[in-house]
Amino acid sequence: xxDKANSEGAxxxxxxxxxxxFEETEILSKFQSVNDPNTPIISLNISEQEKVxxxxxxxVEKILSKIEKPKQVVKDNDPxxxxxxxxxxxxxxPGVIELIEESTFFQEITTSIVGDMSDxxxxxxxxxxxxxxxxxxxxxxxxxxNIKNIKKIANKASEDLETYVKIMSTKIPDFEEFSSKSIxxxxxxxxxxKINFDTEIIDIINSQLGNLFKVTASSIxxxxxxxxxxxxxxxMTTKFNRxxxxxxAITSDWISQLERYQLSISGILSYSK
Numbered sequence: 625x626x627d628k629a630n631s632e633g634a635x636x637x638x639x640x641x642x643x644x645x646f647e648e649t650e651i652l653s654k655f656q657s658v659n660d661p662n663t664p665i666i667s668l669n670i671s672e673q674e675k676v677x678x679x680x681x682x683x684v685e686k687i688l689s690k691i692e693k694p695k696q697v698v699k700d701n702d703p704x705x706x707x708x709x710x711x712x713x714x715x716x717x718p719g720v721i722e723l724i725e726e727s728t729f730f731q732e733i734t735t736s737i738v739g740d741m742s743d744x745x746x747x748x749x750x751x752x753x754x755x756x757x758x759x760x761x762x763x764x765x766x767x768x769x770n771i772k773n774i775k776k777i778a779n780k781a782s783e784d785l786e787t788y789v790k791i792m793s794t795k796i797p798d799f800e801e802f803s804s805k806s807i808x809x810x811x812x813x814x815x816x817x818k819i820n821f822d823t824e825i826i827d828i829i830n831s832q833l834g835n836l837f838k839v840t841a842s843s844i845x846x847x848x849x850x851x852x853x854x855x856x857x858x859x860m861t862t863k864f865n866r867x868x869x870x871x872x873a874i875t876s877d878w879i880s881q882l883e884r885y886q887l888s889i890s891g892i893l894s895y896s897k
Contacts, residue, residue, distance in 0.1 A: 635687050637680060640664040658683065671736035674729075675798065720816050720825060727809035731836075733802045737795055738843075741878065744791040745850055748871075751784040752857070778860035785854075785867035792874045799881055807888045814896045826896050833889050840886045844879060851875040 638657040640646055646661045647653050659665065659676045668676070702708060758777045762770055810829060817825040854871050857864075 637683055639676065639680060642666045669736075669740070671733050671740065671798070674733050674736075720813055720820075720822070723809050723813045723816070724825075727806055727813060730802050730806035730809060734799060734806050737799045737802065741792060741795045741799070744788055744795070745847070748784060748788040749850065749853070751781070752853070755781040755784070775861060778864045781857075782861070782864040782867035785864075785871040789867070789870045789874045792878060796874070796877055796881055803881070803885050803888075807885070807892070811892055811895075814892055818896070830893060830896055833893055837886060837889045837893070840882055840889065844882045844886065847875060847879050847882065851879065 636655050638646065638652065638655050640657050640659055640661045642664045643666075644661070644664070646657065658680045659668075665673055665676060755777055759774065762773055762777075810833060813829055814826060817823075817829070851872060854868060854875065857868055859865050859868075
């Protein structure tokens with residue numbers, strides 16, 4: 625395989641499954657791996673693994689699309705001229721069943737990503753309660769508060785906020801990508817079903833989207849309340865104040881994504897009526 629890559633230009637798309645010496649092996653390191661060698665498949669959660677496999681499928685599709693199909697030469701006296709011409713030019717247009725499978729796949733990844741972000745919000749909320757309790761124990765109303773200990777707690781709180789920002793800043797772009805793909809699939813299903821007057825499929829999709837709309841609306845309300853709870857935290861140190869502003873900003877970005885998602889769902893529901 626390596627010889628064919630060198631002599632015939634064969635494409636090799638390595639996937640790093642576990643920690644190895646891929647980058648240190650000269651004959652292998654010249655190939656661009658699909659995923660980062662420092663984050664092998666075994667170290668990723670399910671949604672991150674699905675992203676890698678999706679990227680691989682796109683790369684394969686891109687390579688295959690560049691391979692020219694031999695053109696069918698249709699003879700003048702060919703009794704099957706229309707069929708042969710169609711076979712030579714026809715693309716593999718996805719049907720409703722494939723689109724449903726695709727939308728389900730993207731929606732599962734989207735749901736997994738939302739779950740990861742919900743966990744991050746919950747953990748930060750728990751950390752805020754812990755730090756608040758620690759500050760209360762120091763009795764800030766004391767005429768001679770222990771400033772050194774207060775600063776230690778403030779620094780821990782800023783680290784909690786930055787951990788939250790780091791998680792959300794990687795998950796929000798993932799959500800944007802896969803929720804958009806899910807919406808596109810749902811939209812295409814609805815369009816095809818309306819053309820074919822398939823009311824049963826439309827009813828199923830509307831039921832799924834209706835539930836998603838309610839869940840998203842609830843998430844928006846909860847996230848807005850959470851954002852206000854971050855904003856209400858007292859100003860303590862420069863480091864903490866900066867982390868707090870960043871946490872508020874990233875939460876605003878998350879709310880914007882949820883509202884965009886909700887609007888897209890609403891658009892499909894309106895179109896399907």
